[in-house]
Amino acid sequence: MIRIEGQPILTAAEMRAAEDAVITTGVPVETLMDRAGTAIAHAVRRLAGSNDVLILCGPGNNGGDGYVAARVLAEMGVTVRVAALSEPRTDAAKAARAGWHGPVETLADANPAPILVDALFGTGLSRPLDACATPTPNTPPAEAGVQLGNAIDESPGSPNWTPASAGEGTIVGRLHFLANAAQLKIAIDLPSGLATDSGQALSTPPVFDLTLALGALKPAHLLQPAARYCGQIRLLDIGVPATSQAEVLATPILPTPGPDSHKYTRGMVAIIAGTMSGAADLAALAAMRAGAGYVTLLGDSHGPPHALVRTPFSVHALANDRIGALVIGPGLGRDDTARTRLDAALRSGHPLIIDGDALRLIDPDRIKALSVPVILTPHAGEFDALFGKSDADKITRARDAAAFANAVVVFKGADTVIAAPDGRVRIAPGSSDWLSTAGTGDVLAGAIGAMLAAGLDPLDAAGAGVWLHGDAARRLGAAFIADDLADALRCARAAL
Numbered sequence: 174m175i176r177i178e179g180q181p182i183l184t185a186a187e188m189r190a191a192e193d194a195v196i197t198t199g200v201p202v203e204t205l206m207d208r209a210g211t212a213i214a215h216a217v218r219r220l221a222g223s224n225d226v227l228i229l230c231g232p233g234n235n236g237g238d239g240y241v242a243a244r245v246l247a248e249m250g251v252t253v254r255v256a257a258l259s260e261p262r263t264d265a266a267k268a269a270r271a272g273w274h275g276p277v278e279t280l281a282d283a284n285p286a287p288i289l290v291d292a293l294f295g296t297g298l299s300r301p302l303d304a305c306a307t308p309t310p311n312t313p314p315a316e317a318g319v320q321l322g323n324a325i326d327e328s329p330g331s332p333n334w335t336p337a338s339a340g341e342g343t344i345v346g347r348l349h350f351l352a353n354a355a356q357l358k359i360a361i362d363l364p365s366g367l368a369t370d371s372g373q374a375l376s377t378p379p380v381f382d383l384t385l386a387l388g389a390l391k392p393a394h395l396l397q398p399a400a401r402y403c404g405q406i407r408l409l410d411i412g413v414p415a416t417s418q419a420e421v422l423a424t425p426i427l428p429t430p431g432p433d434s435h436k437y438t439r440g441m442v443a444i445i446a447g448t449m450s451g452a453a454d455l456a457a458l459a460a461m462r463a464g465a466g467y468v469t470l471l472g473d474s475h476g477p478p479h480a481l482v483r484t485p486f487s488v489h490a491l492a493n494d495r496i497g498a499l500v501i502g503p504g505l506g507r508d509d510t511a512r513t514r515l516d517a518a519l520r521s522g523h524p525l526i527i528d529g530d531a532l533r534l535i536d537p538d539r540i541k542a543l544s545v546p547v548i549l550t551p552h553a554g555e556f557d558a559l560f561g562k563s564d565a566d567k568i569t570r571a572r573d574a575a576a577f578a579n580a581v582v583v584f585k586g587a588d589t590v591i592a593a594p595d596g597r598v599r600i601a602p603g604s605s606d607w608l609s610t611a612g613t614g615d616v617l618a619g620a621i622g623a624m625l626a627a628g629l630d631p632l633d634a635a636g637a638g639v640w641l642h643g644d645a646a647r648r649l650g651a652a653f654i655a656d657d658l659a660d661a662l663r664c665a666r667a668a669l
């Protein structure tokens with residue numbers, strides 16, 4: 174089981190192409206499935222202890238992986254049962270089914286087991302599992318109105334079988350019922366019900382403890398709402414080389430001070446303040462705690478820290494060649510003063526982090542025309558206002574926006590997507606939902622400012638800022654405030 178950081182993220186089509194490339198070298202799909210099922214079996218065995226395992230197998234190759242895993246687990250002496258939704262449809266899955274010599278129960282009738290393995294659907298799911306509303310947790314499916322009786326009577330071996338003939342609610346209902354009764358829930362490749370590329374939930378799966386991604390990560394492992402159903406995610410190697418412009422955000426490698434360092438070599442960050450000076454203070458504190466050597470706040474603000482250099486805003490104060498990153502937006506306001514300061518920032522020639530109110534005042538065409546490195550840090554509302562609403566997935570939206578604006582775009586949220594104009598993408602795994610408190614975005618802008626001023630390439634600077642921000646949040650646990658978060662950046666840096 175491989176940790177996911179830094180790993181490539183492939184769409185369903187890209188994964189199929191990667192698999193096809195291996196298949197054309199003479200490795201049959203059955204071999205890939207055997208590798209997948211064997212790796213799953215070893216992972217499940219390590220976690221199952223002496224507990225019984227129930228594997229749910231679907232009609233496609235995800236189900237095929239399940240049959241192989243069942244066979245290998247049984248060979249290892251684990252008590253394992255298989256319950257199928259229907260007979261396998263693909264040749265590889267049929268071969269895997271033939272290799273399983275134990276009984277196959279129906280999904281409708283299967284009793285729960287302490288370890289549940291979901292191999293119903295993976296990257297091939299194209300429509301909701303069924304149309305019925307998901308039963309609430311702990312509600313047996315029969316009480317939730319799910320029809321159990323006719324599902325498998327019609328299905329095994331029947332070419333006419335469809336989810337509809339199984340009775341509305343059957344698949345989702347049974348999945349929830351069996352998951353609620355299990356002590357450990359493991360999803361193969363993806364929890365069944367998720368759309369691989371968009372991260373949408375076509376049906377609502379149970380929340381799994383562990384998802385074993387096969388060959389590569391998929392967008393649904395990282396994007397919301399899908400990611401919330403995956404639990405811990407680990408990658409299993411199935412011998413399919415995978416490369417992608419999109420990767421899971423990795424721990425950054427940051428420069429540390431040496432004997433020749435002084436405050437300016439560490440990087441100088443300037444923050445432009447506005448009507449709500451606390452937000453600029455937070456950004457400034459964050460820049461300092463993330464490791465900047467010199468932070469100056471241009472505008473009105475008072476109070477600690479004493480190491481922060483406060484200067485009234487002026488174009489003259491901006492004309493300092495030592496400024497390595499200029500942050501504008503946190504608490505800027507949207508009045509005429511804000512517009513004047515934004516205009517001065519855009520003319521300053523300094524590398525820019527544009528956040529908050531500044532994103533509401535600026536035109537994407539103006540960003541595009543800039544010749545300095547630019548990092549934009551919109552949350553969903555700011556993104557829509559700046560680039561327009563769209564039904565496209567978050568990766569596509571961030572990538573298109575970055576290409577259009579010729580800027581690195583940090584599309585924030587519980588699933589922050591960072592995109593560069595050249596198409597590279599980094600996605601941050603969720604860190605802490607306690608980040609949903611006022612001012613944490615200001616902290617992020619300051620942290621990214623410190624990284625950019627330290628000389629990192631804009632994509633790396635944005636990634637490092639997001640990583641430190643997420644790590645600081647994880648360290649703080651519950652109910653922290655943005656001030657705590659800015660302070661905790663120091664611990665995140667120290668732990669690198």
Ligand SMILES: NC(=O)C1=CN([C@@H]2O[C@H](COP(=O)(O)OP(=O)(O)OC[C@H]3O[C@@H](n4cnc5c(N)ncnc54)[C@H](OP(=O)(O)O)[C@@H]3O)[C@@H](O)[C@H]2O)[C@@H](O)CC1
Binds near residue numbers: 202295303336387
């Ligand atoms: N390819 C490889 O080399 C390797 C792949 N591997 C594994 O394969 C998985 C992908 O396999 P897959 O493409 O067969 O897709 P999968 O998710 O099993 O299901 C698709 C089937 O379900 C059907 N279907 C769709 N929606 C449905 C619904 N709501 N209700 C009912 N049916 C529905 C769909 O029918 P269709 O939409 O075509 O009508 C089709 O028959 C991947 O996640 C990994 O686990 C590994 O073994 C390594 C080697």
Ligand SMILES: Nc1ncnc2c1ncn2[C@@H]1O[C@H](COP(=O)(O)OP(=O)(O)O)[C@@H](O)[C@H]1O
Binds near residue numbers: 529606608
């Ligand atoms: N579950 C979550 N809900 C909201 N924000 C989250 C969540 N998880 C992480 N975050 C992060 O918290 C920060 C919130 O920023 P933002 O919305 O700009 O807040 P503010 O404007 O109050 O500073 C972003 O970095 C975002 O990615």
Ligand SMILES: [K+]
Binds near residue numbers: 293294360361365
């Ligand atoms: K699955």
